Amino acid sequence: MAESTWLKSRVRIVGGSLLAGVAIGVVGLLGGLLHYELQTVTTKLFAVGALVFGFGLLGWSGSVLLGRSIETVHRHLDRESDWTEASSRRAMARVAGFGGGIMGAVTVVGQAIESLI
Amino acid sequence: MASKWFVVKRLLLLIPVLIGISTVVFAILHLGGNDPAAVMAGQGASQEQIETIRTELGFDDPIWVQYTRFLSDVSQFDFGESYVLKPGQPVWDSILVDKLPVTIELAIYGQLFGVLLGVPLGVLSAIKQNSLTDHITRIGALAGISVPIFWSGPLLIILFANILGMLPASSRIDTQYFIEGPWVFMGNELPLTGLMTIDTLLLGNIDAFFSAVEHLLLPAAVMGIYSMALISRMMRSSMLEVVRQDYIRTARAKGQGQKITMLKHGLKNAFIPVITVIGIQFGTMLGGAVLTETVFGFSGLGVILVNAIQAGDYPVVQAAVLVFAMLFTLVNLTVDITYSYLDPRIQQ
Amino acid sequence: MSTQTQQRRRRRGIRGFIHRLRHSRFLSNLAANRLAMIGLLIITLMVVIALYARIFIGGVGPIEGYYGEIMGSNLSGNAEMAKAQPSMKYPFGLDGQARSIFPRVLFGSWLALKWGTVTVAVSTVLGVSFGVIAAYYSDLVDNVVMRTMDVLLAFPSLLLALALVSILGTGLQNAVVALILVYTPRFARVVRGAALAVLEDEYIDATIAIGAKDFRVLARHVVPNCLAPVTVQSTLNFGLAIIDLAALSFLGFGAKEGAPSWGMMLSAGVENGLHSAWWWPFFPGLALALTVLGFNLLGDGMRDALDPRMRDAID
Numbered sequence: 001m002a003e004s005t006w007l008k009s010r011v012r013i014v015g016g017s018l019l020a021g022v023a024i025g026v027v028g029l030l031g032g033l034l035h036y037e038l039q040t041v042t043t044k045l046f047a048v049g050a051l052v053f054g055f056g057l058l059g060w061s062g063s064v065l066l067g068r069s070i071e072t073v074h075r076h077l078d079r080e081s082d083w084t085e086a087s088s089r090r091a092m093a094r095v096a097g098f099g100g101g102i103m104g105a106v107t108v109v110g111q112a113i114e115s116l117i
Numbered sequence: 118m119a120s121k122w123f124v125v126k127r128l129l130l131l132i133p134v135l136i137g138i139s140t141v142v143f144a145i146l147h148l149g150g151n152d153p154a155a156v157m158a159g160q161g162a163s164q165e166q167i168e169t170i171r172t173e174l175g176f177d178d179p180i181w182v183q184y185t186r187f188l189s190d191v192s193q194f195d196f197g198e199s200y201v202l203k204p205g206q207p208v209w210d211s212i213l214v215d216k217l218p219v220t221i222e223l224a225i226y227g228q229l230f231g232v233l234l235g236v237p238l239g240v241l242s243a244i245k246q247n248s249l250t251d252h253i254t255r256i257g258a259l260a261g262i263s264v265p266i267f268w269s270g271p272l273l274i275i276l277f278a279n280i281l282g283m284l285p286a287s288s289r290i291d292t293q294y295f296i297e298g299p300w301v302f303m304g305n306e307l308p309l310t311g312l313m314t315i316d317t318l319l320l321g322n323i324d325a326f327f328s329a330v331e332h333l334l335l336p337a338a339v340m341g342i343y344s345m346a347l348i349s350r351m352m353r354s355s356m357l358e359v360v361r362q363d364y365i366r367t368a369r370a371k372g373q374g375q376k377i378t379m380l381k382h383g384l385k386n387a388f389i390p391v392i393t394v395i396g397i398q399f400g401t402m403l404g405g406a407v408l409t410e411t412v413f414g415f416s417g418l419g420v421i422l423v424n425a426i427q428a429g430d431y432p433v434v435q436a437a438v439l440v441f442a443m444l445f446t447l448v449n450l451t452v453d454i455t456y457s458y459l460d461p462r463i464q465q
Numbered sequence: 466m467s468t469q470t471q472q473r474r475r476r477r478g479i480r481g482f483i484h485r486l487r488h489s490r491f492l493s494n495l496a497a498n499r500l501a502m503i504g505l506l507i508i509t510l511m512v513v514i515a516l517y518a519r520i521f522i523g524g525v526g527p528i529e530g531y532y533g534e535i536m537g538s539n540l541s542g543n544a545e546m547a548k549a550q551p552s553m554k555y556p557f558g559l560d561g562q563a564r565s566i567f568p569r570v571l572f573g574s575w576l577a578l579k580w581g582t583v584t585v586a587v588s589t590v591l592g593v594s595f596g597v598i599a600a601y602y603s604d605l606v607d608n609v610v611m612r613t614m615d616v617l618l619a620f621p622s623l624l625l626a627l628a629l630v631s632i633l634g635t636g637l638q639n640a641v642v643a644l645i646l647v648y649t650p651r652f653a654r655v656v657r658g659a660a661l662a663v664l665e666d667e668y669i670d671a672t673i674a675i676g677a678k679d680f681r682v683l684a685r686h687v688v689p690n691c692l693a694p695v696t697v698q699s700t701l702n703f704g705l706a707i708i709d710l711a712a713l714s715f716l717g718f719g720a721k722e723g724a725p726s727w728g729m730m731l732s733a734g735v736e737n738g739l740h741s742a743w744w745w746p747f748f749p750g751l752a753l754a755l756t757v758l759g760f761n762l763l764g765d766g767m768r769d770a771l772d773p774r775m776r777d778a779i780d
Contacts, residue, residue, distance in 0.1 A: 047144045055616070070397065401622075426630070
């Protein structure tokens with residue numbers, strides 16, 4: 001029971017942005033094909049997705065790792081901050097999901113197109 | 118007390134940090150305009166040569182294949198071979214391994230400088246709040262942030278090395294000393310650490326040790342100035358907060374002298390948040406290492422990173438960035454664990 | 466009732482900002498801060514020098530300067546003579562190419578202030594946009610935009626700039642673009658905080674209720690109220706931007722070889738003149754440090770004047 005809510009809340013956070021990433025990935029891939037070769041499009045688009053995914057993953061783990069330190073430092077040196085570990089972690093999970101969506105979409109659709117040609 | 122599970126959980130965080138940073142580096146390499154195959158072939162290479170190299174290195178494969186291959190290589194600490202700086206040589210064994218201790222040693226002593234000066238300055242500032250001392254400390258901190266490393270470094274060299282002749286200006290130790298492993302401990306031969314100040318002691322060469330310390334003084338001071346400024350500010354704020362708390366008032370009411378009270382009860386509690394600053398600004402410290410190594414002619418990770426970016430030697434860039442990230446992560450893990458050890462309330 | 470509302474309305478927007486600035490204690494607080502005034506003096510001096518250098522040395526303007534002399538090598542014959550020490554004729558001495566360092570340092574102030582202004586101005590505009598949008602369209606957008614900025618902020622600026630330069634390629638313009646990206650999050654954060662405070666004001670709700678467009682609300686009411694903290698932030702970051710730009714040039718990623726920028730001069734001085742010609746790295750660095758100190762002193766004073774509580778964080 002507790003397990004399933006734990007899972008559900010996480011799926012809800014990442015799921016939406018993952019789907020958005022997939023959509024952007026597919027649209028970007030098809031749109032890019034109008035002007036460039038398949039390999040150029042997949043390389044650049046996948047790299048963009050990887051950049052977003054890597055950044056999100058880095059931000060997520062960084063938030064967990066540095067969360068307490070940052071909150072302490074903000075309390076002392078920067079009083080206007082409302083930074084919290086939890087919100088940062090969630091936002092970064094979304095970012096990573098979005099990037100991962102792009103990467104996944106490019107891989108699957110790219111492979112499909114390749115096998116068609 | 119830090120529980121074992123807590124430490125393990127923190128250590129597991131290393132994995133997403135490393136995957137994240139390698140993925141970002143991978144993306145950067147593929148987004149940049151340069152063709153690695155062309156870089157590797159060198160100037161004046163023919164189109165066919167470039168194509169051969171491209172096929173050889175697998176740059177022709179679909180990008181998702183390259184990505185999975187890249188991740189699996191990195192997870193085995195295989196950073197590939199250098200393109201330009203030492204063509205064909207393994208990046209880790211022949212380039213990075215002996216640069217790493219140079220940077221680590223610089224960072225340790227720079228941090229030490231920052232803590233040893235920053236903490237007392239912050240305490241002094243807090244005890245004599247709004248006095249002349251307080252103001253001078255504040256201005257000093259501001260000046261410390263204003264002076265760039267690549268000017269304070271040359272200034273100190275000109276003053277202490279050229280004019281006064283007191284301290285050496287470059288390299289890690291006097292040339293007369295020959296530091297070579299292995300060292301023997303209880304009958305076992307062990308490799309050296311690469312940290313000059315440790316190795317000289319391990320080998321029992323005191324003169325060489327002092328020479329190494331002399332060589333480290335100026336670069337450590339230059340690197341530690343920023344950290345000193347930040348730590349003194351944090352220490353001041355933290356000390357002032359602790360002093361306001363009740364138990365200090367009680368102690369004061371019992372008739373102890375004000376300054377002694379502040380020192381006795383305040384210091385330990387005030388120091389806890391200061392530790393977190395050390396972790397967070399360690400990244401800036403590593404950025405400073407790039408400049409410090411350039412000024413003092415140390416051949417460390419920072420210099421290698423700059424050279425590799427300029428030459429387009431991507432495997433080296435990637436490995437150097439990963440090592441930087443790992444250092445930063447490990448330092449912050451240590452800070453986090455120390456923190457929960459000092460302040461057990463914080464553990465959930 | 467209605468006159469009261471009008472009174473309040475009159476004090477919104479840019480005019481309201483100026484009105485409040487004149488009636489707040491900000492300016493008098495600032496003027497009473499001696500260090501801040503020293504900072505302002507240094508900055509003024511540097512601006513005058515920069516304009517002088519641009520007009521009389523820069524050459525590419527109404528007045529023919531001797532730009533050529535500070536750019537190319539004047540080396541002929543004796544290499545030792547080429548780095549003569551400071552004298553009446555050459556106040557800051559000669560560098561290894563027999564160029565007088567003095568006019569080069571003067572011209573360097575023009576380059577530093579020009580590119581510093583570009584960096585700070587563009588990142589301010591970007592930061593204000595992101596910050597205001599994040600504050601206004603709260604929840605998801607706010608969260609994702611701001612937390613992304615926060616993560617970017619956690620990276621050391623020089624290392625992040627190096628990473629960006631390795632994507633964009635080297636060169637002064639790319640270095641400036643990289644720094645703009647590095648500095649934008651700092652402004653976004655400050656602006657978002659200020660904008661959130663304004664948006665909590667019931668007056669804004671009323672404006673929206675009577676049908677004002679989003680853009681109008683943001684431009685007329687929210688942005689002007691963020692100007693004070695943004696100005697402080699710009700001043701504080703101006704110095705840092707100049708340092709980082711010089712650092713990129715120093716490492717070989719910014720200005721071209723031989724360009725009269727402080728970072729490049731320092732790089733050449735450290736490489737070639739550290740032990741034989743102290744004046745070579747000394748004077749460009751002095752100008753750089755002084756300029757940065759000026760901005761930091763003024764910025765720090767402005768922050769204190771804006772919010773005196775910040776100064777004694779606890780009291």
